[in-house]
Amino acid sequence: xxxxxxxxxxxxxxxxxxxPFFERTLYDNIxxxxxxxxxxxVTRAQGRFYAENYEEEAPVxxxxxxxxxxxxxxxxxxxxxxxxxxxxxxxxxMTEQLSxxxxxxxxxxxxxxxxxxxxxxxxxMEINREMGSRLLEALPGLKVDVHHPxxxxxxxxxxxxxxxxxVFPCAGGMPTGTSGKAVLLLSGGIDSPVAGYMIAKxxxxxxxxxxxxFPYTSDRSREKVIDLCRILTRYCGPIRLHVVPFTRxxxxxxxxCPDSQLTVLMRCYMMKIAEAVARREKATALVxxxxxxxxxxxxxxxxxxxxxxxxMPVFRPLIGFxxxxxxxxxxxxxxxxxxxxxxEDCCTVFTPRHPVTHPRLEKILESEKLINGExxxxxxxxxxxxxxxxxxxxxx
Amino acid sequence: xxxxxxxxxxxxxxxxxxxxxxxxCLKKDFGNPSSMHRLGIQxxxxxxxxxxxxxxxxxVEPEEIIFTSGGTESNNMAILGTAYDKGRRGKHCITTAIExxxxxxxxxxxxxxxxxxxxxxxDRNGVISLESLQNALREDTILVSIMHVNNExxxxxxxxxxxxxxxxxxxxxxxxxxxxxxxxxxxxYPKEWGIDLVSLSGHKIHAPKGVGALYRRKGVRIQxxxxxxxxxxxxxxxxxxxxGIVGMGTGADWIAGRHAxxxxxxxxxxxxxxxxxxxxxxxxxxxxxxxNSAPHILSVSFPGAKGEVLLHTLEQEEVYVSTGxxxxxxxxxxxxxxxxxxxxxxxxDGSIRISLxxxxxxxxxxxxxxxxxxxxQRVREYxxx
Numbered sequence: 001x002x003x004x005x006x007x008x009x010x011x012x013x014x015x016x017x018x019x020p021f022f023e024r025t026l027y028d029n030i031x032x033x034x035x036x037x038x039x040x041x042v043t044r045a046q047g048r049f050y051a052e053n054y055e056e057e058a059p060v061x062x063x064x065x066x067x068x069x070x071x072x073x074x075x076x077x078x079x080x081x082x083x084x085x086x087x088x089x090x091x092x093x094m095t096e097q098l099s100x101x102x103x104x105x106x107x108x109x110x111x112x113x114x115x116x117x118x119x120x121x122x123x124x125m126e127i128n129r130e131m132g133s134r135l136l137e138a139l140p141g142l143k144v145d146v147h148h149p150x151x152x153x154x155x156x157x158x159x160x161x162x163x164x165x166x167v168f169p170c171a172g173g174m175p176t177g178t179s180g181k182a183v184l185l186l187s188g189g190i191d192s193p194v195a196g197y198m199i200a201k202x203x204x205x206x207x208x209x210x211x212x213x214f215p216y217t218s219d220r221s222r223e224k225v226i227d228l229c230r231i232l233t234r235y236c237g238p239i240r241l242h243v244v245p246f247t248r249x250x251x252x253x254x255x256x257c258p259d260s261q262l263t264v265l266m267r268c269y270m271m272k273i274a275e276a277v278a279r280r281e282k283a284t285a286l287v288x289x290x291x292x293x294x295x296x297x298x299x300x301x302x303x304x305x306x307x308x309x310x311x312m313p314v315f316r317p318l319i320g321f322x323x324x325x326x327x328x329x330x331x332x333x334x335x336x337x338x339x340x341x342x343x344e345d346c347c348t349v350f351t352p353r354h355p356v357t358h359p360r361l362e363k364i365l366e367s368e369k370l371i372n373g374e375x376x377x378x379x380x381x382x383x384x385x386x387x388x389x390x391x392x393x394x395x396x
Numbered sequence: 397x398x399x400x401x402x403x404x405x406x407x408x409x410x411x412x413x414x415x416x417x418x419x420x421c422l423k424k425d426f427g428n429p430s431s432m433h434r435l436g437i438q439x440x441x442x443x444x445x446x447x448x449x450x451x452x453x454x455x456v457e458p459e460e461i462i463f464t465s466g467g468t469e470s471n472n473m474a475i476l477g478t479a480y481d482k483g484r485r486g487k488h489c490i491t492t493a494i495e496x497x498x499x500x501x502x503x504x505x506x507x508x509x510x511x512x513x514x515x516x517x518x519d520r521n522g523v524i525s526l527e528s529l530q531n532a533l534r535e536d537t538i539l540v541s542i543m544h545v546n547n548e549x550x551x552x553x554x555x556x557x558x559x560x561x562x563x564x565x566x567x568x569x570x571x572x573x574x575x576x577x578x579x580x581x582x583x584x585y586p587k588e589w590g591i592d593l594v595s596l597s598g599h600k601i602h603a604p605k606g607v608g609a610l611y612r613r614k615g616v617r618i619q620x621x622x623x624x625x626x627x628x629x630x631x632x633x634x635x636x637x638x639x640g641i642v643g644m645g646t647g648a649d650w651i652a653g654r655h656a657x658x659x660x661x662x663x664x665x666x667x668x669x670x671x672x673x674x675x676x677x678x679x680x681x682x683x684x685x686x687x688n689s690a691p692h693i694l695s696v697s698f699p700g701a702k703g704e705v706l707l708h709t710l711e712q713e714e715v716y717v718s719t720g721x722x723x724x725x726x727x728x729x730x731x732x733x734x735x736x737x738x739x740x741x742x743x744x745d746g747s748i749r750i751s752l753x754x755x756x757x758x759x760x761x762x763x764x765x766x767x768x769x770x771x772x773q774r775v776r777e778y779x780x781x
Binding site for chain 2: 214215251254349350351
């Protein structure tokens with residue numbers, strides 16, 4: 001007998017000719033995610049992966065649940081496939097489940113078996129029936145319920161027998177690194193890490209850009225963004241963070257442009273700089289955490305203006321999300337507690353009292369001419385601080 | 397000139413004398429002071445010496461010093477320990493509106509437990525009035541807790557007069573003083589003045605972080621808030637932090653020496669600072685009473701220059717100050733102290749705290765002033781329209 005984890009993946013079946021590439025990438029990503037568990041073995045067979053030879057199960061499961069491209073995982077017994085052995089471990093599982101009820105019986109169950117070994121003397125219907133009745137006979141307190149059972153006992157007969165009763169969902173999505181690269185505009189708030197997560201989930205590798213306005217924001221906000229990146233790397237692997245010195249552009253805009261347009265103008269320049277970074281990083285899209293109407297700079301008109309500032313596609317995965325939904329995801333992916341630390345926006349100097357909510361593109365383009373944008377962008381890009389962020393080990 | 401550190405009220409660097417004593421102790425005296433053997437006795441001797449050094453500065457008996465993990469624990473121990481002990485006699489306590497959070501949050505906790513707390517207001521200079529204290533006193537008042545020097549604006553509370561006022565009470569409440577900012581910088585003689593409990597912190601007097609002390613006048617009863625092996629007379633269980641304690645003792649010695657050399661030193665620095673600021677910025681607001689306040693703390697507002705932005709602008713020039721108190725600068729709220737002394741939002745927003753120590757030199761002040769001028773001007777160029 002051996003404890004193993006069955007690892008299932010889904011969508012990449014659909015990818016026809018590319019399938020070997022997707023599977024290989026997924027395999028590599030699984031290996032990376034499990035790198036800290038020494039001695040662990042990952043193998044592939046018949047459209048799924050197996051993890052074997054580990055000490056503690058729970059941390060391995062947690063690490064796997066974060067790998068994009070996986071659908072679900074099940075810890076299982078890998079045993080000999082003769083019926084008596086299968087029965088022995090089936091009753092072991094059911095006994096454990098019964099003891100957890102502490103006498104509050106009955107426990108309803110059903111047996112679901114599959115066999116890829118067609119030479120096996122019983123077919124799956126026979127196995128279900130036989131195992132069900134043997135268990136009922138042996139363990140008082142059990143009851144069969146084929147529609148809404150408390151426990152589904154799965155028996156798979158392949159090169160060995162596999163028995164399990166738990167299926168834990170994984171992150172889903174596509175293997176990281178199978179869909180190119182994008183640059184995420186990371187503010188340090190709640191939304192942008194979630195947006196990054198959602199795009200990364202589709203297999204996209206990420207680089208990040210953060211705009212730093214020292215002395216108007218403190219170095220603590222820079223540290224906070226590094227922390228957020230580090231959390232994201234748990235899902236999508238290493239991220240190169242580009243910290244852009246943004247103070248001069250803000251000051252120039254403040255001096256020369258109409259007050260009400262400051263925020264929209266600032267965002268236009270952020271997009272332009274992010275695009276420059278993307279070119280440098282050989283990324284092909286930008287990602288923002290915008291959602292329609294959330295703040296003045298995210299009305300449809302404002303989005304139209306900032307969108308026009310760049311030619312690269314801009315992905316806004318949260319565009320139709322309510323704040324509560326975004327908050328829920330950020331809690332699930334564990335960026336929330338870092339995001340709500342109050343270091344950002346310590347300064348309201350550059351926030352207009354009455355920002356335009358429906359800017360017109362012609363007017364914004366006119367205002368853009370009031371500062372020497374090209375030169376300022378070049379200067380900012382030239383002074384970018386690059387920070388390579390690796391997933392931290394010992395998360396558990 | 398390299399960096400100019402002017403945030404000594406937040407914390408102080410360990411001076412070489414202290415570092416040496418601590419290292420020596422780390423290397424040689426690892427014994428548990430409670431052990432019966434020679435190593436234990438050696439460790440105990442180290443602690444006894446530190447106790448003497450600290451008590452010397454307060455002019456009290458060594459046995460009246462209890463070592464703790466720092467100022468926060470000392471305040472907790474004094475306030476909760478007294479309240480738990482006297483809770484049957486009465487449930488009324490008096491404190492001020494401008495105490496440190498480690499005092500205010502103890503009282504907030506006591507309020508949840510059914511105690512009643514009066515918060516004395518302060519005037520524009522950040523000082524309480526004896527009259528308002530007199531009016532707040534009741535039959536069932538069990539504890540009065542007043543800080544000696546306020547950490548944000550440097551105001552000095554009349555704790556000596558408070559003590560004599562309390563001495564005339566029939567049911568005299570216990571009197572606790574948070575002496576964390578004044579220890580080593582101002583005379584503080586609890587025994588002579590009639591103060592029962594005084595909180596002290598190590599890292600404000602050039603000792604390491606993680607050590608503090610509580611002066612407890614002989615005969616004053618408090619309940620312990622930590623339970624365990626009964627160390628330090630059962631009042632503060634837990635194996636003594638011997639290296640920290642040695643550091644605190646040496647720090648007390650060091651600061652006493654500097655004070656004895658020239659007790660006007662800090663005042664002179666502060667005067668130079670204040671006159672420089674007044675000359676450069678006629679519209680600067682000195683918070684609190686510059687003539688009658690702690691020699692090492694100066695709170696000043698430059699209206700129109702946001703304190704936090706000014707702090708970071710100074711940081712670019714390797715000058716380190718703070719806004720309000722270090723503990724509340726992480727929150728966006730206006731400091732409760734600046735509010736209590738009646739500053740409006742704009743002035744409070746534009747305030748920084750500059751704090752000095754015996755390590756500060758006149759040259760540093762001289763180079764700081766033009767940097768401050770530049771920085772304030774630069775920040776004021778961009779203010780919210």
